[in-house]
Amino acid sequence: MNSLLKEAKALQEVIIKDRRYLHQHPELGMDLPITSAYIAKRLKEMGYEPEIVSGAGVVALAGGKKPGKVILLRGDIDALPIVEENDLEYKSTTENMHACGHDTHAAMLLGAAQLLKDHEDEIEGTVKLLFQPSEETLSGAKAMIDAGVLESPKVDAAAMIHIFSGMSMKSGTLAVAEEGYSTSSGDMFHIDIQGKGGHGAMPQDSIDPLNVAAHIHLSLQEIIAREIKPSSTAVITIGQMHGGNAANIIPDKAFIEGTIRAFDRDDRELMKKRVVEIAKGVASVFRASVNVEYRMECPSVYNDRELSEFTYNINKEMLGENNVVTFSEAFPGGKMTGSEDFGYISEKVPSIMMALSGGSPEEGYPYPQHHPKVNFNEDAFYIGSAVYANTAIQWLKNNK
Secondary structure, eight states: OOHHHHHHHHTHHHHHHHHHHHHHSOOOTTOOHHHHHHHHHHHHHHTOOOEEETTTEEEEEEEOSSOOEEEEEEEEOOOBSOOOOOOOTTOOSSSOBOTTSHHHHHHHHHHHHHHHHHTGGGOSEEEEEEEEOOTTTTOHHHHHHHTTTTTTTTOOEEEEEEEEOSSSSOTTOEEEOOSEEOBOOEEEEEEEEEOBOEETTOGGGOBOHHHHHHHHHHHHHHHHHHTSOTTSOEEEEEEEEEOOSSTTEEOSEEEEEEEEEESSHHHHHHHHHHHHHHHHHHHHHTTOEEEEEEEEEEOOOEEOHHHHHHHHHHHHHHHOGGGEEEHHHHSGGGOBSSOOTHHHHHTTSOEEEEEEEOOOGGGTOOOOTTOTTOOOOGGGHHHHHHHHHHHHHHHHHHOO
């Protein structure tokens, strides 16, 4: 077994202890007082001088004793508003749940922090550790960038790991994204429709916003059918349509909410533009008016070719030939249709996304992320810590 991997395995009990504490105290978005304080405390115990960023994120620096570049390791730390249904001794004590595994990401990055501290004299540059809030709202990475996390010292590359459960891939298997987009973009739109209310028996005196909403709904699907090339993957989903509260009253207002998802940046921009144009055009046909607002916007994660190939090779060397695969081997089409706000970071610096199997149905982990019964195989956590540390140490060594 690789020496760094052995050291990581020796930390397994500590990594599990950190994860279980965070699992019991899940918090949402940018409001993470218990989570951030615990992470900062643990980092201080290791000898770091952590900084709280924007009241929720935690940043610490490893290395810096030798000149070199800077690589950022990112682990997200926020939870979801889901009531946990597992019967665990470390079950959530709140009405929130770490149902996406961010507690494991934080614990694995803390494990990597200890490994990096133990090898600090060998680090040929600087490793910036980012414990990021508010990934579930797809806004935390942007908030951290706006707060200057990619500067002082300036970041040259970035890496992340996401754990998965419920997939037919043995625990501890690492998947590395190939060059290009590995997640879809995620943009949520809200369309307010202003009509003219009136009596249901006298529609000629009204402008029906529900009629407008129905036509907008149907028209938006034509973007996918007739404006996106068949070889692309993109989707527009309407999740809410609301208006009115009585059978015999034509309401004055209605609204629609939905999402756009695409892998290609040009497809994304086209869809965002056309949602606005179609909503306004359809409304004008029926004498109504609309206001279109994007309330959440997140780009796709883009993976750098050289960083992808390097990460794949150095971690295969550490973990073994059969324990590292590509995204094409792990996910249909080599991509994930979900969104990940690491995309904001990948727009700024060369980046790589990795996925770690945290349990398969065959191993007794049938539930996927965001399920109230999802759980992860704790035996895999030390592998994530080793991969984080190995990727950082080796990249800095080979990119002077």
